[in-house]
Amino acid sequence: MPLKGPRKLSGVPIELSEQSRFRVNRIDSVALGMHRDDKGLGSLPEDEVLDTTNGHANLAFDSGDEDDESRDALPPMPVTNSRRPSLQYQYTLAGSGTVYGGNLVQQTREALPRLDNYRDLASIAAGHRPTLDELRENAKFEKAVEQGEAQEEAQSGAVKFGWIQGVLVRCLLNIWGVMLFLRLSWVVAQAGIIEACVVVLLSATVTTLTALSMSAISTNGLVKGGGIYFMISRSLGPEFGAAVGLVFSMANAVGVALHTVGFAESMNDMLRSMDVKIIDNSTNDIRIVGTIAVTILLAICIIGMEWESKAQVGLLVILLFAIVDFLIGGFLGPLDDTEMAKGFVGLNATLFVNNLKPDFRVVDGKMHNFFSVFSIFFPSATGILAGANISGDLKDPSSNIPKGTLLAILLTTLSYLAFVVIAGAAVVRDASGNVMEIAGWQFANCTGRHCDWGLHNSFQVMELVSVFGPLIYAGCFAATLSSALACLVSAPKVFQALCKDKLYPYIEWFGKGYGKGGEAYRAYVLTFVIGVCFILIGDLNAIAPLISNFYLASYTLVNFCTFHASLTKPIGWRPTFKYYNTWLSLLATIICVSIMFLISWVTALITFIAVITLYLIVMYRKPDVNWGSTTQAQTYSAAMGQLQKLDSQQEHVKNYRPQILVFCGRPSARPTLVEYANLITKNLALLICGNIEKVSKIVRI
Incomplete structure (x- = not known):
């Protein structure tokens, strides 16, 4: 104006x-x-x-x-x-x-x-003050590109989940797996109520400490697709991240087989009770049913993440009804003499006391102990990473992952403890199933004869205790299929992120994404093939210890990553999740390694050899990536510490080493001068080549 x-x-x-x-x-x-x-x-x-x-x-x-x-x-x-x-x-x-x-x-x-008097006030208010990086390296364009990519990703229409549907539901379904319905009663029979509770609490301790460490990592910055691989590779470096990413992907692929075999075994038992068989009511039937089931699961995943998420919610509803059915049946007691003859006598204080102590027996030629039982149960607690593995599909990973994971661990731990107490107080360890032996509890005396019922001999105890048996089968199917579905989704997601980073040769082909959500269909097919190979084994107890070691190895690196970052304190380590501790992470690391070797030192040794080999491959290839790992921060801290020690010590003549500054210009222009200086230092002392260049005056903005 x-x-x-x-x-x-x-x-x-x-x-x-x-x-x-x-x-x-x-x-x-x-x-x-x-x-x-x-x-x-x-x-x-x-x-x-x-x-x-x-x-x-x-x-x-x-x-x-x-x-x-x-x-x-x-x-x-x-x-x-x-x-x-x-x-x-x-x-x-x-x-x-x-x-x-x-x-x-x-x-x-x-x-x-x-000029400023004639500018639009809105443009002044929205003005961006340049950062040091933008002034030095002209990073403004790069920042605009990143913002554009983020905007494109937000507008791409990809399905994003919250903490309930994306993390809590997946973790619950993955934790409540095959072991809940088929092996938890067997754990009570072998270890007794007290040690079975210790098994559950020890598993919960490992998973809780790992979840705290994982929550600290996930809230330290932007978490993209790749789950545990992305977290570790961006914290410990590409070597550790690539190793654990490949091992964890393999563990999830084998987990597909574990849960599918559990589903097939439960289906086989139901068919046997109805005098129906496909071939032999044994291993061959398990293989056939398992292969068909995993094929259907693959089709659900290929349809899309939205359909897969809807299927997860439906399976969770069925599973919850089955759990309530078991709890009500445990308090009501046996409905007829047949159930009592099979070992279900209702809540009984005398039986509770008798089942407190362990009763380890030989199964399939192997004498079990506490840690062998723990190795079979532990896969039922390993679903804590189901939400983190699809971090790229979450609305706010840094908030969703801690909230959903910790709540899932709490709910499943309480349910496991309740199942252990009810099963130990209501079902005998051995039962003949003969109704004529109910008088005087003769059905529970199996000395000198083989009994087919009871905690030790039957894997269908939950169906026996429940009010409505078919609902338990439905719950078992829901638990096993949902866990298999979660593993079938997690393995390709982690493997796809690993392929995109090009850390290993010849695997980039599997990382190609399709559709608006970037689904890794090729990685899905690879996971399907690996799962089918292990399904053909058809033995649940043979697969479980191997998966336990793989998961424990992954948890070891997660906890060590948090401990290392907290100890070195790099400038980029600022997690918003405060409920973690440096020394608790170290304790969790030690516990995981110890349990691995106590379960099976041979399997643990093979796992560590595999991890070290994968680590060395990446270190040898030297990928062109720089993610600001804590190993770099540790190198800097160690160098600073050693320099400070040298500064505080008086130099002795025997330790004298020349420190030469050579003004040679560009070293390639005067190689003779540099070589002459090297004759003095002999690669044992400090030699600095200096070059003075005249530059234009820097204009401050």
Whole structure:
């Protein structure tokens, strides 16, 4: 908005020119000089003119006609600033050159027009102040590209889940797996109520400490697709991350077989009870049913994540009804003599006391102990990473993962403890199933004969205790299929992220994504093939210990990663999740390694050899990635610590080593000089090649 009224220069009115808004007419120098003399500013020369050369106003003064030609020969010399326009006057005295006076802005009461005065206020408010990286490396363009990619990802229409549907539901379904319905009663028979509770609590301790460490890592920054692989590779480095990513993908692929075999085994038992068989009601039937089941699961995954998530919710509802069915049946007691003859006598204090202590027996030629039982049960607690493995499909991974995972561990642990107590207090360890032996509890005396029922001999105890048996079968099917489905989704997601980083050769082909969600169909097929290979084994107890070692190896690296980051304290380690501890992470690391070797030192040794081999492959290939790992921070901290030790110690003549600074310019230009200096240091002392380059003056913004 133009200002009204006369302009003034040092109190003297200035008339605006009709030709330009930035040009004024000639000033009365006498009046201006008198005015300046009154204020002690001195007099100005005559013929004062405002020049607008090059769009800038410069005040020129004429000192006489005799110098007009010399003055006119001088080029205009405006003194300006890009952010704050200023005016400086120039005048010429006889026998002298051009002399510059004070800044005109200091001599006037009115600021000259500035570009900022005509800018839109919204653009000023939304202005972005450049960072150091943007000033040094021109990273503004890269930042715009990243923002564009994030915007494209948000607009791509990919399905995103919250903490309930994306984490809690998946973790519950993956934890409540095959062992809940088929092996938990057997664990109570072998270990007794007390040690069975210890098995559950020890498993919960490992998973809880690991979940705390995982929550710290997941809240330390942006978590993209890849789950545990992404977390470890961006924290410990590509070597550790690639090793655990491949091992964990393999563990999930084998987990598909574990849960599918559990489903097939439960289906086989149901068919046997109805006198129906496919081939032999044994291993061959398990193989056939398992292969068909995993094929259907693969089709569900290929349809899309949205359908897979809806299937998970439906399976969870069925599973919850089955759990409630078991709890009600345990409190109601046996409904007829047949159930009692099979070992279900209802809640009984005497039976509870008898089942407190362990009763380890030989099964399939192997004498079991606490850790062998633990190795079979532990896979039922390993579903804590089901939500983290699809971190790329979560709305807010840093908030969703801790909340959903920890709540899932709490709920499943309480349910396992309740199942252990009810099964130990309501079902005998051995039962004949003969109704005629109910009197005097003769059905529970199996000395010298083989019994087919009871905690030791039957894997269908939950169906026996429940009010409505078919609902338990439905719950078992839901638990096994949901866990298999979660593993079938997790393994390709982790493997796809590993393939995209190109850390291992010949696997990039499997990382190609399809559709708006970037589904790794090729990785799905690979997981399907691995799962079918292990399904053909058909032995649940043979698969479980191997998976336990793989999962424990993954948990070991997760806890060690958190411990290492907390110990080295790199500048980038600032997790928003505060409920973790450095030494608890170290304790969890030690516990995981110890359990691995206590379960089976041979399997643990093979697992560690596999991890070390995968680590060395990545270290040898030296991938061109820099993710700011904690190993780099540890190297820096160690170097600083050693330098500080050297500084505090007095140098001895025997330890003297020359430290040479060679001003050789570019080392390639004077190799002889560098080689001469190297003859003195012999690669045992410090040699610095210096080069001085003249650079243009840096302009500050």
